[in-house]
Amino acid sequence: MRQSKLFTKTRREAPRDELAKNAQLLIRAGYVHKEMAGVYSYLPLGRRVIENIESIVKKEMDALGGQEIRMATLHPSEPWKQTGGWDAVDVLFKIDSRTEKEYALGQSEEEIVTPIAAEYVPSYKDLPIALYQIGQKYRDELRAKSGIMRGREFGMKDMYSFHTTQEDFEKFYEIVKQAYLRIYAQCGLTAKVTEASGGSFSQKISYEFMVLTDAGEDTILYCEDCDYCINSEVAETLTEGVACPNCTKRGVDSKLKRGIASEVGNVFDLGDRYPRSLGFTYKNEQGAEQYPVMGCYGLGTTRLMGVIVEALADDKGIVWPSAVAPFAVHLVNALPNDPEAVSYAENLYKLLSAKNIQTLYDDRDVRAGEKFADSDLLGIPQRVVIGKETFSENTLELVSRATGEITRLTQEALLQFLQ
Amino acid sequence: MRQSKLFTKTRREAPRDELAKNAQLLIRAGYVHKEMAGVYSYLPLGRRVIENIESIVKKEMDALGGQEIRMATLHPSEPWKQTGGWDAVDVLFKIDSRTEKEYALGQSEEEIVTPIAAEYVPSYKDLPIALYQIGQKYRDELRAKSGIMRGREFGMKDMYSFHTTQEDFEKFYEIVKQAYLRIYAQCGLTAKVTEASGGSFSQKISYEFMVLTDAGEDTILYCEDCDYCINSEVAETLTEGVACPNCTKRGVDSKLKRGIASEVGNVFDLGDRYPRSLGFTYKNEQGAEQYPVMGCYGLGTTRLMGVIVEALADDKGIVWPSAVAPFAVHLVNALPNDPEAVSYAENLYKLLSAKNIQTLYDDRDVRAGEKFADSDLLGIPQRVVIGKETFSENTLELVSRATGEITRLTQEALLQFLQ
Numbered sequence: 001m002r003q004s005k006l007f008t009k010t011r012r013e014a015p016r017d018e019l020a021k022n023a024q025l026l027i028r029a030g031y032v033h034k035e036m037a038g039v040y041s042y043l044p045l046g047r048r049v050i051e052n053i054e055s056i057v058k059k060e061m062d063a064l065g066g067q068e069i070r071m072a073t074l075h076p077s078e079p080w081k082q083t084g085g086w087d088a089v090d091v092l093f094k095i096d097s098r099t100e101k102e103y104a105l106g107q108s109e110e111e112i113v114t115p116i117a118a119e120y121v122p123s124y125k126d127l128p129i130a131l132y133q134i135g136q137k138y139r140d141e142l143r144a145k146s147g148i149m150r151g152r153e154f155g156m157k158d159m160y161s162f163h164t165t166q167e168d169f170e171k172f173y174e175i176v177k178q179a180y181l182r183i184y185a186q187c188g189l190t191a192k193v194t195e196a197s198g199g200s201f202s203q204k205i206s207y208e209f210m211v212l213t214d215a216g217e218d219t220i221l222y223c224e225d226c227d228y229c230i231n232s233e234v235a236e237t238l239t240e241g242v243a244c245p246n247c248t249k250r251g252v253d254s255k256l257k258r259g260i261a262s263e264v265g266n267v268f269d270l271g272d273r274y275p276r277s278l279g280f281t282y283k284n285e286q287g288a289e290q291y292p293v294m295g296c297y298g299l300g301t302t303r304l305m306g307v308i309v310e311a312l313a314d315d316k317g318i319v320w321p322s323a324v325a326p327f328a329v330h331l332v333n334a335l336p337n338d339p340e341a342v343s344y345a346e347n348l349y350k351l352l353s354a355k356n357i358q359t360l361y362d363d364r365d366v367r368a369g370e371k372f373a374d375s376d377l378l379g380i381p382q383r384v385v386i387g388k389e390t391f392s393e394n395t396l397e398l399v400s401r402a403t404g405e406i407t408r409l410t411q412e413a414l415l416q417f418l419q
Numbered sequence: 420m421r422q423s424k425l426f427t428k429t430r431r432e433a434p435r436d437e438l439a440k441n442a443q444l445l446i447r448a449g450y451v452h453k454e455m456a457g458v459y460s461y462l463p464l465g466r467r468v469i470e471n472i473e474s475i476v477k478k479e480m481d482a483l484g485g486q487e488i489r490m491a492t493l494h495p496s497e498p499w500k501q502t503g504g505w506d507a508v509d510v511l512f513k514i515d516s517r518t519e520k521e522y523a524l525g526q527s528e529e530e531i532v533t534p535i536a537a538e539y540v541p542s543y544k545d546l547p548i549a550l551y552q553i554g555q556k557y558r559d560e561l562r563a564k565s566g567i568m569r570g571r572e573f574g575m576k577d578m579y580s581f582h583t584t585q586e587d588f589e590k591f592y593e594i595v596k597q598a599y600l601r602i603y604a605q606c607g608l609t610a611k612v613t614e615a616s617g618g619s620f621s622q623k624i625s626y627e628f629m630v631l632t633d634a635g636e637d638t639i640l641y642c643e644d645c646d647y648c649i650n651s652e653v654a655e656t657l658t659e660g661v662a663c664p665n666c667t668k669r670g671v672d673s674k675l676k677r678g679i680a681s682e683v684g685n686v687f688d689l690g691d692r693y694p695r696s697l698g699f700t701y702k703n704e705q706g707a708e709q710y711p712v713m714g715c716y717g718l719g720t721t722r723l724m725g726v727i728v729e730a731l732a733d734d735k736g737i738v739w740p741s742a743v744a745p746f747a748v749h750l751v752n753a754l755p756n757d758p759e760a761v762s763y764a765e766n767l768y769k770l771l772s773a774k775n776i777q778t779l780y781d782d783r784d785v786r787a788g789e790k791f792a793d794s795d796l797l798g799i800p801q802r803v804v805i806g807k808e809t810f811s812e813n814t815l816e817l818v819s820r821a822t823g824e825i826t827r828l829t830q831e832a833l834l835q836f837l838q
Contacts, residue, residue, distance in 0.1 A: 007486045007548050008539050033535050035491045036520075041535060042489040050489065067426045070461040070469065072454045074524075074557055074572040095514050095524070097559045101455075105493075105514070105524075116452050116460060120427050129426050136555065138493055140516050153493040 001327070002349075003362045006030075008043050010374045021215060022306040023147025025318050029377045031326075038144025038152035040302075045378070048326035050155060053301050054134050056186050056323060057157045060179040066132040066159055071112045073136055077102040079111035083277045091139040105138035110274045110296065113160045117292075118280035124164050127282065127292060128172060132159035134301065146215065149262065149306035157299045162275075162292040164284070169293045173207070173267055176297050180209055180265050183299070187308050188321030191264060192222050192229040209265035209299075215310035216262035223247060225254040232258070262307050270294040312402075318379030319402050327360040329418060330380035334368035334387040345386050348396075348411065357418050376401070384414065420746070421768075422781040425449075427462050429793045440634060441725040442566025444737050448796045450745075457563025457571035459721075464797070467745035469574060472720050473553050475605050475742060476576045479598040485551040485578055490531045492555055496521040498530035502696045510558040524557035529693045529715065532579045536711075537699035543583050546701065546711060547591060551578035553720065565634065568681065568725035578716040581694075583703070588712045592626070592686060595716050599628055599684050602718070606727050607740030610683060611641050611648040628684035628718075634729035635681035642666060644673040651677070681726050689713040731821075737798030738821050746779040748837060749799035753787035753806045764805050767815075767830065776837050795820070803833060 008030030015034055018024050023040070026032045031046035042050055058068065077094075080086040086094075086104070093105040106112070113131055121127060137156045144152050159176070163169040177193060184191040191209045208231060210220050219232040223244035230238065238245070240258035247254040272291035275281065281289040305324070312319040322328060331349055335341035342363075349361040360380060362371050368387075375383050385397040395408040398417070409417070427449030434453055437443050442459070445451045450465035461469055477487065496513075499505040505513075505523070512524035525531070532550055540546060556575045563571050578595070582588040596612060603610040610628045627650060629639050638651040642663035649657060657664075659677035666673040691710035694700070700708040724743070731738040741747060750768055754760035761782075768780045779799060781790050787806075794802050804816040814827040817836070828836070 005484075007545075007550065030539070033538070035531060036495040039491045039493050039495070041491050041531060043535070044486045044488055047487055047489050065424075067463045068466055069463055070466050072458045072460050072572055073555060074458050076455040076458070090517070093514055093516065093522075095512055097512065098509070098561060099559075103512075112454060112460060116462070119452070120449070126426075131426065136492060140518075142517060153491055 001360055003360055004364050006044065008045065010377055018147065020145065020147030020149065021313065022149060022309040025309055025313055025377070026148065029318060029379070032148060038141055038150065040148055040151065045326045049305055049320070049324050050301060052324040053187065053304055056183055057134065057299060057301065060183050061132050061157065061159060064130070064175050064179050066130045069131050069133050070135060071106070071109050071133055073106040073138070075104040075106055075112060077104060079115060079278060080104050083111055083274060085111060091141060093138050093140045107137055107139045108296070109158055110160065110270070111278070114274045114278045114280050114294070117162055118278065121162065121282050123283050124285055128161060128163045128168055130159055130161040130172070132157060146217065147306055148302050149215065151302065154303060155301040157301060159297040161295045161297070164292065166293050169269065169295050173295060176267065177207070180299065184209065184211065184264060186321070186323045187304060188312055189264070189308065192220065192227065192261070194220055194229045194231045195234065206269065207267040208263050210261035211264050211307055211311060212259045213262050213307060213311045214260055216260040218261050218263060220259050220261045221256045222259060223254050223256055225252060262310070264304055264307055265299040268296040270296055317377035320379045320381060322381045325379070325381050327358045327380050328382060329357055329359045330375050330378065330383045331359050331361045332371050332375055332383055332385050333362060334371065334385055336363070336365045340391065341386050344390060348386070351415060352418070355415065355419060382418065420779055422779055423783050425463065427464065429796055437566065439564065439566030439568065440732065441568060441728040444728055444732055444796070445567065448737060448798070451567060457560055457569065459567050459570065464745045468724055468739070468743050469720060471743040472606065472723055475602055476553065476718060476720065479602050480551050480576065480578060483549070483594050483598050485549045488550050488552050489554060490525070490528050490552055492525040492557070494523040494525055494531060496523060498534065498697060499523050502530055502693060504530060510560060512557050512559045526556055526558045527715070528577055529579065529689070530697070533693045533697045533699050533713070536581055537697065540581065540701050542702050543704055547580060547582045547587055549578055549580040549591070551576060565636065566725055567721050568634065570721065573722060574720040576718045576720055580714045580716070581711040583711065585712050588688065588714050592714060595686065596626070599718065603628065603630065603683060605740070605742045606723060607731055608683070608727065611639065611646065611680070613639055613648045613650045614653065625688065626686040627682050629680035630683050630726055630730060631678045632681050632726060632730045633679050635679040637680050637682060639678055639680045640675045641678060642673050642675055644671060681729070683723055683726055684718040687715040689715055732798070736796035739798045739800060741800045744798070744800050746777045746799050747801060748776055748778045749794050749797065749802045750778050750780045751790050751794055751802055751804050752782060753790065753804055755782070755784045759810065760805055763809060767805070770834060771837070774834065774838060801837065
């Protein structure tokens with residue numbers, strides 16, 4: 001895409017009331033527009049990033065057998081009243097209508113997915129199943145802070161699975177866990193898995209996926225020698241510096257570290273709570289009616305985008321990992337007033353487009369310094385610069401946004417490298 | 420996909436309170452699940468259809484230079500109060516929150532897109548621009564009927580354009596009109612364009628895209644010799660049988676016909692109403708502040724899915740045009756108890772998948788009659804049947820869902836035909 005045609009422009013300043021680094025950078029770079037605290041619109045660049053994240057998530061969920069659906073977000077009140085969520089879930093938005101109906105806005109979809117599953121799962125032969133969707137969620141937060149990391153409206157992948165036994169759920173959880181860890185890795189993040197206390201809608205232990213970042217809202221204790229990790233809220237007697245319980249067992253001497261972390265996913269072991277309150281039974285092998293065991297697997301897509309910014313940005317701007325970047329290459333013509341450079345740049349842009357390399361082409365008539373500052377702010381992984389050396393030495397400058405590493409290479413070598 | 424793994428199953432009956440043909444068929448075939456009047460969830464097959472429709476729309480909007488964004492659906496009340504929509508739009512859902520904030524749910528997004536455009540369009544040099552999104556909309560309808568054609572929650576593509584002059588808007592409208600007509604054609608529909616009175620939020624003339632179907636809610640007068648078409652609401656002295664005003668002018672003798680039609684898109688000439696009430700000006704060539712001319716282009720994606728069903732279904736079930744069908748081919752093994760047939764079917768399924776031909780493979784152990792009835796109901800364009808002749812004559816049966824035409828051909832010829 002030509003940057004001159006891109007509808008957004010970078011800004012020097014973020015809104016004054018925006019304290020979170022992720023939203024400051026995303027607003028300044030034109031990825032998002034703040035509508036109010038906790039509610040953002042995603043502009044062309046931001047929409048591209050979110051779609052990339054969704055596509056990574058979708059692939060992993062499809063691969064483990066999840067069937068994608070799209071559930072309503074405007075919910076009837078009845079199932080929420082049946083489960084008790086209508087009164088118990090404090091972040092549930094409730095809507096009065098012109099008719100006598102009351103509605104809720106989806107903040108999670110157990111109340112909708114359970115009756116759907118009930119309709120199509122008459123028998124143990126239909127189990128296990130896993131249904132997922134990617135869409136908007138709504139939470140009536142008292143305070144929305146942390147930019148796009150905690151919103152009143154946000155994007156989320158939520159999956160729900162149903163099983164005949166607890167063992168089958170746990171087996172499936174392990175598969176989902178590996179898929180989640182692959183998703184975070186593709187997003188340039190290393191996640192740790194904790195056991196944490198369930199939220200208001202579960203008494204059971206749940207699993208949280210945590211990324212170390214100062215912008216986090218949780219404190220975790222973790223071991224660097226094994227994958228032991230626990231949320232400090234449920235750590236009881238454990239504190240920083242004590243021996244890792246896991247390593248102690250296997251005779252290794254290792255101490256726990258304390259870290260600030262951000263939750264990027266969670267899994268709830270819901271047992272038969274929702275099937276029971278919403279009347280979902282299936283016939284087991286003996287022909288008797290039985291409640292399935294249910295799991296819920298959340299992954300906030302817009303939140304993940306915020307965490308990536310927090311964890312990877314530097315003092316010059318955003319740093320996108322290549323799998324989620326809005327473009328693979330930022331082609332910058334540093335000599336916009338030189339007709340030879342313009343013609344060279346136009347031709348290179350055509351070559352890159354023909355090879356299907358997603359390119360943002362800075363064809364604007366502004367000075368080079370401004371282009372480089374914008375490029376650093378935008379965070380596209382590879383910058384290709386057309387400058388004086390392109391003509392004196394027949395080379396282009398390739399700059400890695402993450403490392404700052406500069407390589408000089410010919411156009412041929414560049415095209416080969418980017419392919 | 421293997422039908423035995425598909426989470427949904429067909430049903431003999433739709434819910435009793437469901438009177439619309441589109442929803443009856445879509446529910447019976449397992450495409451959608453009714454949550455309440457006017458609110459549906461889209462199950463795996465339905466999600467595929469909606470994604471195909473979205474993809475057609477997206478391609479056409481991108482091609483005319485639209486920039487895709489994702490706006491918030493949870494709206495602050497302030498811009499709605501500024502434009503007067505807070506009190507004037509009767510279908511606007513309003514939400515009280517735990518904080519003192521009031522919110523609205525997006526039923527159209529002029530109140531959100533205008534401030535966004537204002538921020539990035541300081542100058543006439545930045546115009547024209549067209550921003551669009553594909554997402555959920557909400558309307559507090561008194562009566563939700565017509566199945567997925569008129570919902571309290573529904574999918575929509577909404578685009579907004581901003582121009583320096585009325586002429587520029589009209590030129591752009593003509594481009595959008597052609598794109599819309601191509602979209603409907605790909606969906607197997609022929610749309611007519613009417614001039615209609617604007618709704619509550621516009622005093623100006625708007626354009627409606629209409630498809631003739633008995634399920635429609637509008638009456639139109641149209642000419643079969645030219646593209647003249649008018650909504651009977653604004654037709655004034657015109658009735659069925661009178662001479663077409665257009666044809667009369669060019670000396671052709673043609674009479675207007677009356678038809679029941681369904682609106683599948685609309686365009687509003689909004690003038691400077693929203694820029695004026697939300698304070699969006701740009702600097703014109705003379706450096707003076709000026710309000711842009713604004714257009715709004717709606718296309719209901721879930722509504723379009725409903726209209727396709729209404730317009731094309733027959734007494735056996737749904738008939739999808741190939742561009743929106745959930746699968747291109749329904750591979751039906753009519754001999755599920757014959758090991759030779761099973762092995763033949765498995766192999767053919769592999770061949771089709773390897774060629775990237777989207778195939779639903781009915782591998783279930785049910786009788787052939789049930790499979791064929793399900794196949795008719797599901798409406799996949801091409802059915803390939805493995806039966807006795809596959810072995811005695813070395814041929815497969817290829818059945819067109821739309822025409823019922825049966826062709827017998829070898830596996831080789833089939834693969835060539837489907838490619």
